[in-house]
Amino acid sequence: xxxxxxxxxxxxxxxxxxxxxxxxxxxxxxxxxxxxxxxxxxxxxxxxxxxxxxxxxxxxxxxxxxxxxxxxxxxxxxxxxxxxxxxxxxxxxxxxxxxxxxxxxxxxxxxxxxxxxxxxxxxxxxxxxxxxxxxxxxxxxxxxxxxxxxxxxxxxxxxxxxxxxxxxxxxxxxxxxxxxxxxxxxxxxxxxxxxxxxxxxxxxxxxxxxxxxxxxxxxxxxxxxxxxxxxxxxxxxxxxxxxxxxxxxxxxxxxxxxxxxxxxxxxxxxxxxxxx
Amino acid sequence: xxxxxxxxxxxxxxxxxxxxxxxxxxxxxxxxxxxxxxxxxxxxxxxxxxxxxxxxxxxxxxxxxxxxxxxxxxxxxxxxxxxxxxxxxxxxxxxxxxxxxxxxxxxxxxxxxxxxxxxxxxxxxxxxxxxxxxxxxxxxxxxxxxxxxxxxxxxxxxxxxxxxxxxxxxxxxxxxxxxxxxxxxxxxxxxxxxxxxxxxxxxxxxxxxxxxxxxxxxxxxxxxxxxxxxxxxxxxxxxxxxxxxxxxxxxxxxxxxxxxxxxxxxxxxxxxxxxx
Numbered sequence: 001x002x003x004x005x006x007x008x009x010x011x012x013x014x015x016x017x018x019x020x021x022x023x024x025x026x027x028x029x030x031x032x033x034x035x036x037x038x039x040x041x042x043x044x045x046x047x048x049x050x051x052x053x054x055x056x057x058x059x060x061x062x063x064x065x066x067x068x069x070x071x072x073x074x075x076x077x078x079x080x081x082x083x084x085x086x087x088x089x090x091x092x093x094x095x096x097x098x099x100x101x102x103x104x105x106x107x108x109x110x111x112x113x114x115x116x117x118x119x120x121x122x123x124x125x126x127x128x129x130x131x132x133x134x135x136x137x138x139x140x141x142x143x144x145x146x147x148x149x150x151x152x153x154x155x156x157x158x159x160x161x162x163x164x165x166x167x168x169x170x171x172x173x174x175x176x177x178x179x180x181x182x183x184x185x186x187x188x189x190x191x192x193x194x195x196x197x198x199x200x201x202x203x204x205x206x207x208x209x210x211x212x213x214x215x216x217x218x219x220x221x222x223x224x225x226x227x228x229x230x231x232x233x234x235x236x237x238x239x240x241x242x243x244x245x246x247x248x249x250x251x252x253x254x255x256x257x258x259x260x261x262x263x264x265x266x267x268x269x270x271x272x273x274x275x276x
Numbered sequence: 277x278x279x280x281x282x283x284x285x286x287x288x289x290x291x292x293x294x295x296x297x298x299x300x301x302x303x304x305x306x307x308x309x310x311x312x313x314x315x316x317x318x319x320x321x322x323x324x325x326x327x328x329x330x331x332x333x334x335x336x337x338x339x340x341x342x343x344x345x346x347x348x349x350x351x352x353x354x355x356x357x358x359x360x361x362x363x364x365x366x367x368x369x370x371x372x373x374x375x376x377x378x379x380x381x382x383x384x385x386x387x388x389x390x391x392x393x394x395x396x397x398x399x400x401x402x403x404x405x406x407x408x409x410x411x412x413x414x415x416x417x418x419x420x421x422x423x424x425x426x427x428x429x430x431x432x433x434x435x436x437x438x439x440x441x442x443x444x445x446x447x448x449x450x451x452x453x454x455x456x457x458x459x460x461x462x463x464x465x466x467x468x469x470x471x472x473x474x475x476x477x478x479x480x481x482x483x484x485x486x487x488x489x490x491x492x493x494x495x496x497x498x499x500x501x502x503x504x505x506x507x508x509x510x511x512x513x514x515x516x517x518x519x520x521x522x523x524x525x526x527x528x529x530x531x532x533x534x535x536x537x538x539x540x541x542x543x544x545x546x547x548x549x550x551x552x
């Protein structure tokens with residue numbers, strides 16, 4: 001590593017993993033510092049952004065890899081306040097969906113390829129499988145993450161809205177989606193309100209996530225080390241000192257916490273993804 | 277836009293969309309130019325990378341957003357030449373899997389959360405649903421794309437290997453994956469061999485992918501405009517002047533082209549994702 005980058009690398013790794021839990025620092029630069037500094041923001045200024053911001057973010061998104069160049073994703077930019085309000089309700093009352101200057105709904109979208117084949121008078125035999133839906137969802141995620149990095153490089157904040165999956169059929173109806181297109185998540189983009197910039201959230205020790213050669217299931221010590229770090233972060237920035245273990249169980253322990261997403265499979269089939 | 281960035285923005289947009297098809301240029305900077313310059317590379321120098329490169333890439337990956345901080349992904353770094361050779365065979369003979377200095381297999385991984393709940397003596401009622409697999413796959417994709425951006429910022433090239441999904445059960449066995457973990461894709465990282473740096477591939481016109489307010493299915497003109505651009509790109513950089521339409525039909529028109537991925541659903545269920 002260039003010695004001038006060492007302090008930045010160490011500071012970024014300490015913020016992300018916690019003091020004493022930093023992985024080995026390798027090559028580094030300002031782009032990597034930017035990536036490490038990500039935080040989700042849920043309070044946005046309603047001020048409009050410079051002209052062309054949306055187009056720049058989508059150009060970055062389209063530059064991400066896409067499986068076999070199939071480009072099986074799309075994005076809807078939603079401005080209508082009434083539609084924003086309905087989407088916020090679907091997402092369990094997330095008011096930032098109504099406040100952010102750019103709100104995007106990323107779609108897994110095989111409908112464009114289906115229109116193409118219909119015009120060519122042929123059928124896409126490979127389309128009705130779970131694989132095609134998965135490719136489309138991954139395409140959308142890679143694209144969205146590039147948009148996120150572009151936004152953060154411009155000093156803009158963001159938060160993903162997975163809760164649009166609470167009712168993908170209702171979202172699809174609101175956005176006029178054709179068969180073969182479904183929302184996978186939303187994305188708020190804008191300037192963080194003062195005091196709402198958030199903090200870098202600590203992640204699991206790298207040893208728990210990075211496996212070398214073969215998967216190592218003996219991760220109890222890494223999880224035990226992480227629990228108090230998340231409890232400390234929660235006490236400082238959120239509500240109550242809950243450990244990671246407690247949070248995972250709260251999020252996944254009950255059917256109620258799924259907020260309707262137990263019906264996702266049937267909804268996707270109804271939206272034109274047979275998932276064979 | 278800062279006027280000094282205008283030439284860089286226009287050059288990047290022309291390379292990505294084709295002359296005359298550039299979207300409106302908005303705010304810009306060097307990070308966005310980097311994102312726009314992405315190209316997939318399939319010929320790598322076998323030279324090792326600086327110490328700590330892998331750890332830096334994984335730190336960037338862990339810094340991506342993860343749904344509810346569940347962190348339902350993992351990554352296996354594979355060095356063993358024999359395992360690399362088997363993975364290359366599964367992927368249809370992609371030799372770059374054997375050559376690149378870093379080869380990563382990204383996993384959708386709910387097994388860590390399941391180990392946590394088992395130790396806590398509870399069950400995760402929300403886990404057996406398609407939603408949980410989708411969250412895990414999206415988590416893995418967001419993480420991987422951050423690793424890709426970090427690698428490219430360091431002058432390293434890469435290519436995603438979706439073809440690991442040709443046989444996820446065989447890959448899982450090779451890597452010793454527990455139930456609740458499955459490969460979603462691989463990633464080659466390294467220095468491009470001279471002459472193998474690739475070229476920026478044109479994408480669909482932005483109007484075909486970005487919808488405003490509601491989805492617009494009237495995209496035939498945008499697809500028609502794109503077909504000759506891809507034919508020209510193919511003639512210059514790949515084999516034969518095939519249009520995008522021809523390529524999509526070749527990729528998805530037959531069951532054979534799925535290379536076994538029509539069995540993905542059954543394979544995922546066998547690997548511990550009930551997909552309810």
